[in-house]
Amino acid sequence: MTISVINSASGMSRVLTADAKDRADLIRDMWAPMVGMYHFIPGGVDMATVHQQNFGFRLDSAIEQVHEGLETLVAADAWTRVEKALESGVTALAAADPGVAIPDLTVLLVLGDPTSKHFVDEVQGISGFGGISGYIAITVWPTSRVLDRLEAIAVHELHHNVRYSPGGIVWDPQTVTVGEHVVSEGLADVFASELYGDAGYTHFVRDGTCSDDQVLAEVASGLGVTGMADFAAWVLGDSSARLFGADPVGLPTGAGYAAGARLVRAYLDATGATATQSVRTPASDILRMALPRLGLTADTAH
Structure with a gap:
């Protein structure tokens, strides 16, 4: 290549x-x-x-x-x-x-x-x-x-x-879920961290967001939302949602990245895999294993 x-x-x-x-x-x-x-x-x-x-x-x-x-x-x-x-x-x-x-x-x-x-x-x-x-x-x-x-x-x-x-993974704009987008951001950040340490994590994620259980739970509640029109709010946060004409959902900037990294790390901790190895792993597999480890359930999503 x-x-x-x-x-x-x-x-x-x-x-x-x-x-x-x-x-x-x-x-x-x-x-x-x-x-x-x-x-x-x-x-x-x-x-x-x-x-x-x-x-x-x-x-x-x-x-x-x-x-x-x-x-x-x-x-x-x-x-x-x-x-x-x-x-x-x-x-x-x-x-x-x-x-x-x-x-x-x-x-x-x-x-x-x-x-x-x-x-x-x-x-x-x-x-x-x-x-x-x-x-x-x-x-x-x-x-x-x-x-x-x-x-x-x-x-x-x-x-x-x-x-x-x-x-x-096939990204169909009509059927793709917030869960796929959130997991993909988490995988990409953790992959970058495997190569470059803490610099791998997206820097516009607000202080405290990465460890905020309420933010994680709120993002998890939207994992089943389909179609790309509302993704800005769930992944980038309310400020970006307003800019792009989408409805805010009560999340800070970078919430989906923070939640995605936590979900991915929970999956990797459970399996012993790396984000580098998991580039083609379906989001459903990651969420099925990660959600319970973080005290959440699959039916948390809409």
């Missing part, structure tokens, strides 16, 4: 130094290798819109601030670090599960919007998407915390990508 990390440093530089009227087309050019992510949408999508939906930097404001962010990413050798982390992650997954299918990967690292309070403050400068086989998009604002976690962020998305590649 091959890992192709797009040279978005030069791509972003071209956007930032271009006339305002030309920036949208240059953004489309930079995102063009990722078009295959949306093969299932008839007629395709406007990749400039995709950039915005992924919290990408604005084309009409904070240009100088984004310039500085780009300089920070370049100085951190971010693209090389992401590529090497993905290579290490692929090696680990292939060794742990020799039958796993690992696709060729196209990877885009792009700067986010420093004027977005939600992006900068609520999710603390990170938005990743790796759920479509063969493609990983990572949007960051290069704070010291994000830069410290860059490798872990990359392999978190890799775990998703391999899980939802052919031969793995």
Whole structure:
């Protein structure tokens, strides 16, 4: 398999130094290798819109601030670090599960919007998407915390990508459950922690959430919810739900990640397996074993 990390440093530089009227087309050019992510949408999508939906930097404001962010990413050798982390992650997954299918990967690292309070403050400068086989998009604002976690962020998305590649778990947007999404986030975080220690855990999870039994119980009550429309609230929390037009359910930011990590660790403790080995393990198997160990029952879910 091959890992192709797009040279978005030069791509972003071209956007930032271009006339305002030309920036949208240059953004489309930079995102063009990722078009295959949306093969299932008839007629395709406007990749400039995709950039915005992924919290990408604005084309009409904070240009100088984004310039500085780009300089920070370049100085951190971010693209090389992401590529090497993905290579290490692929090696680990292939060794742990020799039958796993690992696709060729196209990877885009792009700067986010420093004027977005939600992006900068609520999710603390990170938005990743790796759920479509063969493609990983990572949007960051290069704070010291994000830069410290860059490798872990990359392999978190890799775990998703391999899980939802052919031969793995099928993600049907109509029937997929909150339980699958929560378990997948937990597996990805624990996998990243197996490679990078505590840096593996998603950093926008609020202090105390990881050990809050009430949060765990509330997330568990939604594990059986189906369809993706309401997932933001159960996984990302109420703030993201409001942003995306979904109904809040009374959960803090990152609640689903925190609950997912606890569920996955309970399963791994019971079985002696690792998250690296469990990339293709069905969520139902994990929940069946984890819920009782955490004092919850399968019928806790709707």
